Amino acid sequence: MSGSRMATDNEKIFDSVKDYYGKVLNKTEDLKTPACISGQKVMPKHVKEAMSQVHEEVAARFYGCGLVIPEKLEGMHILDLGSGTGYDCFTLSKLVGQNGFVTGIDMTDEQLKIARDYIDYHTEKFGYNTANVKFVQGYIEKLTEAGIPENSQDIIISNCVVNLSPDKKSVISEAYKVLKAGGELYFSDVYADREVSESARKHEVLWGECISGALWWKELYHLAEEIGFSPPRLVRASEIPIEREDFKQVLGDARFVSATYRLFKLPQETQPARQVIYKGEITGFPDQLNFDHQNVFLTGDIVGVDEELSTILSASRFADEFEFQPVSKHKKDTRNNCCADKDMEVDPFDYIADRLKRGETMDKACCSQKCC
Incomplete structure (x- = not known):
C-alpha cells in the first residue's frame, strides 16, 4: 500500500x-x-x-x-x-x-x-x-x-x-x-x-x-x-x-x-540474577505485590529472580521497594529461583483457559519461597 x-x-x-x-x-x-x-x-x-x-x-x-x-x-x-x-x-x-x-x-x-x-x-x-x-x-x-x-x-x-x-x-x-x-x-x-x-x-x-x-x-x-x-x-x-x-x-x-x-524501558546494562525481598512499603500493598501473573512478592519473603526481572526492579521506580542480594550458592536456597527462565510469551487465551480449569475465579499466581 x-x-x-x-x-x-x-x-x-x-x-x-x-x-x-x-x-x-x-x-x-x-x-x-x-x-x-x-x-x-x-x-x-x-x-x-x-x-x-x-x-x-x-x-x-x-x-x-x-x-x-x-x-x-x-x-x-x-x-x-x-x-x-x-x-x-x-x-x-x-x-x-x-x-x-x-x-x-x-x-x-x-x-x-x-x-x-x-x-x-x-x-x-x-x-x-x-x-x-x-x-x-x-x-x-x-x-x-x-x-x-x-x-x-x-x-x-x-x-x-x-x-x-x-x-x-x-x-x-x-x-x-x-x-x-x-x-x-x-x-x-x-x-x-x-x-x-x-x-x-x-x-x-x-x-x-x-x-x-x-x-x-x-x-x-x-x-x-x-x-x-x-x-x-x-x-x-x-x-x-x-x-x-x-x-x-x-x-x-x-x-x-x-x-x-x-x-x-530498560538500560542496556543488565543486572545479574539475584534474590530480592519485598519490603511491603508500597501504599495499598503491605502484604504482597502482584507484579504480573507469574510473580507475586510476599513481604519479607526471599525470591529468586532472573536477569531481566532483576534489571526491571532495580532500574525502575521499584528499586527502593526491594532489598537485593546475590543468589545464594547453598543448595537449600536454590528453590528461590522458581521464576527464572520462565517463557514470557504467554498466550492470554491459554492463560484464561488454564485458570478456569483450575477453578480460579480471579488472577492468582505465586512465585515465592513459600509456594515454589
Missing part, C-alpha cells in the same frame, strides 16, 4: 473514532459490546476511594476495558494515552499527590472539553494548591509533536485505546521515546487470537467498540522487541464475549480478550 493511500485510510479511521466517541457515545450504556467495560478486578481500598471522588459526569463517560492503576504512584509523572473525559487521569491525580503530575492526551474535542471543565473541581476536591493534571489535544501516534517531551514520563497508561489506532507501532514507539529510563508502559487493551480479517477491520462500529482494531496478541511481543521495550509481562486477562449474531458473522471465528501488560 502506498504512503498516500495509507495516510488517507488512517485519516478515515481517526475521523470515524472521533465521531464515535464524540457524537455517537454519550454514556457507558451506549456501548454495543462489553469490550470497553470488561477486565475489571478487585481494587485496593485507596484506589477505590480515589475513583469514588471523580465527578459523576466524568465517570458516566468512562469506556475503559480494564483497571490501569499500577503500584507506587506517589510523586510520579504519568501520561494517559487516549484520556477521554479524564476518569483515569483524575483518579491518578489523587493517587500521585500534589507533587506528582498527570497528563492526558486525546484527539476528541467533545471529550477534552468535559475533562478540562472539571480540572478545577478535582483540584479543590483533592485539596491541592495548584492543578496537577492537564489535557493535551493530539494523537497518540505523535506524542512528541503534541508537546510531550522525550524522557519525561515515569509511567504511561492506556485504557482500551491502542486498539483504536491504525498505526500501533507508532503508538508504542512514541511511548518509548517519552518514557524516562526505567519507565513503564502499563496498559489494558483488546487482543485477538489471530489476525482480524480486512472486512472486519472496515466495520466502523466494531472498530469504534474496540474489537476489529484489536492486535493479534503475538504481535505485541514482536513490536516491543523491535522498539526496544522489555518483553511484555501479562498482568491479567479476561475473555470478551461477542453476543450479537451480526457481529459474529463479520468476525468469524476470531476470539478476543481484554488484557493488561506492563513493558519497561
Whole structure:
C-alpha cells in the first residue's frame, strides 16, 4: 500500500473514532459490546476511594476495558494515552499527590472539553494548591509533536485505546521515546487470537467498540522487541464475549480478550540474577505485590529472580521497594529461583483457559519461597 493511500485510510479511521466517541457515545450504556467495560478486578481500598471522588459526569463517560492503576504512584509523572473525559487521569491525580503530575492526551474535542471543565473541581476536591493534571489535544501516534517531551514520563497508561489506532507501532514507539529510563508502559487493551480479517477491520462500529482494531496478541511481543521495550509481562486477562449474531458473522471465528501488560524501558546494562525481598512499603500493598501473573512478592519473603526481572526492579521506580542480594550458592536456597527462565510469551487465551480449569475465579499466581 502506498504512503498516500495509507495516510488517507488512517485519516478515515481517526475521523470515524472521533465521531464515535464524540457524537455517537454519550454514556457507558451506549456501548454495543462489553469490550470497553470488561477486565475489571478487585481494587485496593485507596484506589477505590480515589475513583469514588471523580465527578459523576466524568465517570458516566468512562469506556475503559480494564483497571490501569499500577503500584507506587506517589510523586510520579504519568501520561494517559487516549484520556477521554479524564476518569483515569483524575483518579491518578489523587493517587500521585500534589507533587506528582498527570497528563492526558486525546484527539476528541467533545471529550477534552468535559475533562478540562472539571480540572478545577478535582483540584479543590483533592485539596491541592495548584492543578496537577492537564489535557493535551493530539494523537497518540505523535506524542512528541503534541508537546510531550522525550524522557519525561515515569509511567504511561492506556485504557482500551491502542486498539483504536491504525498505526500501533507508532503508538508504542512514541511511548518509548517519552518514557524516562526505567519507565513503564502499563496498559489494558483488546487482543485477538489471530489476525482480524480486512472486512472486519472496515466495520466502523466494531472498530469504534474496540474489537476489529484489536492486535493479534503475538504481535505485541514482536513490536516491543523491535522498539526496544522489555518483553511484555501479562498482568491479567479476561475473555470478551461477542453476543450479537451480526457481529459474529463479520468476525468469524476470531476470539478476543481484554488484557493488561506492563513493558519497561530498560538500560542496556543488565543486572545479574539475584534474590530480592519485598519490603511491603508500597501504599495499598503491605502484604504482597502482584507484579504480573507469574510473580507475586510476599513481604519479607526471599525470591529468586532472573536477569531481566532483576534489571526491571532495580532500574525502575521499584528499586527502593526491594532489598537485593546475590543468589545464594547453598543448595537449600536454590528453590528461590522458581521464576527464572520462565517463557514470557504467554498466550492470554491459554492463560484464561488454564485458570478456569483450575477453578480460579480471579488472577492468582505465586512465585515465592513459600509456594515454589
